[in-house]
Amino acid sequence: MSLPASAEHALAAFSQCASWEQRARLLLQWGEQLAPLSDAERCDANRVDGCESQVWLVAEHDGQHWQFRASSEARLLRGLLAVLLARVNDLSVDELAQLDLPGWFTQLGLGRQLSPSRSNGLQAVLSRMQQLRQGALNH
Template sequence: MATPAFEELVEDFEFLEDWEDRYRHVIDLGKAMDPLPEPLRVPATKVDGCASQVWLHAQFEGGKLHFDGASDAMIVSGLIAVLRILFNGLAPAEVGKVDAKAELGRLGLNDHLSAQRSNGLRAMIERIRETAAQEA
């Protein structure tokens, strides 16, 4: 149930055979995001459970999820970008139906993140799902 944009990302990752190239691509995705405005970097948007500082700000436009985020770690910013590609544009009810672990597994992320980063990624996914469930 991946979005067309996520399917494009999967294709990009298939083209990048070396994990270091994939890692750089994730970082580049994070660098390409617009910065999260400082006024949105508040305790209410901060995600607990991440080794680095992470903020996610969600909005629902036209009944669809749109979230932005930021982190003080480059790889985590990239992971936020990947999650945006996976979840943005979905209706709140659709967010809970996405098997994030399986979809991210298609990128090989499950096998190449440290335990701390994996925990942080799960915390971000949980925050996105909780936010969508409140809107549904």
């Protein structure tokens, strides 16, 4: 499966980091670039269950490809969401279903630093993406 351009960009940026500290700084910078969600979008219906920190996820699709927007109050998590969105946006329905999330974070050099709770939270976000995708397919 080929990577979207935004994922290629993330991979190039993170592969230049020599240490966890550099990757953490870059992660915070990526988190600051996330498009903010409106107050109306930060509602219970868009909240992702299974995350220790509050995470909201908004999805749009044109029948073929998905675009997700997400936000969190936690700065590091916003960065993780940003690199997750770089990987999933513009994927087809089938490509989203096949995404190897742990493999993506390992490619970025972030896999070892993800605590179990963060890893579970990101998996919950991906699961929510797949639920939204499945719900759209059933309509």
